[in-house]
Amino acid sequence: MPMNANDIERLIKTHIPDAVVTIHDLAGDGDHYAATVVSETFRGKSRVQQHQLVYQALKEELGGELHALALQTSTPAA
Known part of the structure; x- marks a missing residue:
C-alpha cells in the first residue's frame, strides 16, 4: 500500500x-517521493x-510503504 505525502511530513515533524x-x-504512484527538509536541528551536522x-524518522516505512525517497536537507537561511 502506498504512503501518503502527509504521513511522511507528519513522521518527519514528529522527530x-x-x-x-x-x-x-515523483511518479504519481505514492511510492517515489522527493523531500526537502529545512531545520535548525541540522546546524553543525554533516549532510550524512x-x-x-x-x-530515522521514517525507518519503519522505508522499504515497505515508502519505496524511495530523494532527500535534500539544509539549515534555515539567515
Whole structure:
C-alpha cells in the first residue's frame, strides 16, 4: 500500500519538530517521493548526519510503504 505525502511530513515533524518539510510525489504512484527538509536541528551536522536524522524518522516505512525517497536537507537561511 502506498504512503501518503502527509504521513511522511507528519513522521518527519514528529522527530524533528521545527522542520519545514516539502514533499513531491515523483511518479504519481505514492511510492517515489522527493523531500526537502529545512531545520535548525541540522546546524553543525554533516549532510550524512542530517539525512540519518530524517531516515530515522521514517525507518519503519522505508522499504515497505515508502519505496524511495530523494532527500535534500539544509539549515534555515539567515
